[in-house]
Amino acid sequence: MKREGAALLFPLFLVLLAAAVALPILSVLFVVSPSQVIAAFGPAHVREAVRTSFLASFTATATATVLGVPAGYAIARAGASIRMAALFVLALPLAFPPVASGVILLSFLRATPVPETLLGVATAEFFVSGSFVAIAAAAAFSVLDPIHADAARTLGAGEWRIFFRVALPAAAGNIGAGIAFAWLRAIGEYGATSIVAYHPSSLPVQLYVTLSASGVREALALCYGFVVLAAVVLALQWILRRSMVQ
Numbered sequence: 001m002k003r004e005g006a007a008l009l010f011p012l013f014l015v016l017l018a019a020a021v022a023l024p025i026l027s028v029l030f031v032v033s034p035s036q037v038i039a040a041f042g043p044a045h046v047r048e049a050v051r052t053s054f055l056a057s058f059t060a061t062a063t064a065t066v067l068g069v070p071a072g073y074a075i076a077r078a079g080a081s082i083r084m085a086a087l088f089v090l091a092l093p094l095a096f097p098p099v100a101s102g103v104i105l106l107s108f109l110r111a112t113p114v115p116e117t118l119l120g121v122a123t124a125e126f127f128v129s130g131s132f133v134a135i136a137a138a139a140a141f142s143v144l145d146p147i148h149a150d151a152a153r154t155l156g157a158g159e160w161r162i163f164f165r166v167a168l169p170a171a172a173g174n175i176g177a178g179i180a181f182a183w184l185r186a187i188g189e190y191g192a193t194s195i196v197a198y199h200p201s202s203l204p205v206q207l208y209v210t211l212s213a214s215g216v217r218e219a220l221a222l223c224y225g226f227v228v229l230a231a232v233v234l235a236l237q238w239i240l241r242r243s244m245v246q
Contacts, residue, residue, distance in 0.1 A: 028227055032220045040210075040221030049206035056121035056202060057187035063122075064130035064182050069175060072137025073163055076144075087138065090131040098191025101128050105196050120197030125186035132185060136178020140171035173240070180237035184230055 041047065075086045093101055105127055106115060114120045144167060152162045168175075190204035198205060203222070211219035 025227055028220055028223050032217075032224045036217075036221045037224045040218060041225060045201070046203075046206055046210075046222070049201045049203045052118060052121060052200045053187050053203040056118060056125055056193075057183055059122040060126035060129060060186045061133075061179060061183040063126055064133040065179055068130060068133030068178075068182075069137045069168070070163070071134045072139075072175070073141050073167060075134065075138040076141035083138070087135065090134050093127055094131055096128075098128060098189065099195065102192035102195030105192060109196065114196075116197050116199050118197075118200055121193055121200065121202050124192040124196040125189050128189050128192050129182045129185035132182035133175070133178050136181070137171065137175050140174035140178075141167055144170050176240055177237050180233050184233055187229070188226065 041050065071086075075083050078086065096104070102124060105124055109115055109120070109123070114123055148166050148170070149162050152166050157165070187202075188204060189202075190208065193202050194205050194208070201209065203225075207219055207222045210222055
């Protein structure tokens with residue numbers, strides 16, 4: 001009986017954690033109506049903020065993918081000391097407060113034309129989210145059975161061919177999840193972006209402006225959009241990952 005009682009505690013912890021996360025999110029869906037959401041995204045400056053966010057976040061995530069996937073492969077194949085050093089460096093921006101990341105970037109870029117441009121938005125988003133892809137790729141490549149790559153080498157395959165034809169397809173599901181999280185992190189970034197490039201305004205910056213000017217109700221309507229966007233992206237990456245595993 002004691003064991004059965006103890007076993008029931010674990011699902012209880014899951015329920016409590018899920019409730020703590022889900023209830024505030026669900027409250028947004030019930031407090032704000034779809035018509036209010038449509039109205040909130042109607043003004044031209046909000047649509048421009050959406051455009052800026054999508055362009056910048058796609059640019060940041062594409063750059064992170066092009067650099068991060070091969071970098072993750074290199075990390076997975078490196079020795080323990082190099083692997084730990086590389087992961088330490090890549091994890092640093094993820095541990096910084098977003099405002100600190102913005103100040104660091106602004107100091108580094110202030111002599112360039114990057115601040116207060118679309119490129120500045122993309123650069124800030126890349127800095128705070130780009131490491132997700134490399135870290136996820138390194139973890140995905142690390143758990144692959146090396147026997148397949150070794151077999152390909154014995155058949156004369158080069159390293160690039162092994163990477164693209166053997167390792168990448170096997171690790172694609174977990175790498176895709178890392179790319180999805182990196183994009184969500186990028187499009188939702190406010191702190192660093194607001195310092196490096198307050199203009200053109202991204203959607204998180206516009207959310208703060210709306211909160212300051214119009215109050216919580218109007219800002220919640222924009223938050224509704226983030227909730228739906230996050231849910232759709234996470235659902236798609238889960239479906240894609242399941243299909244790759246099967």
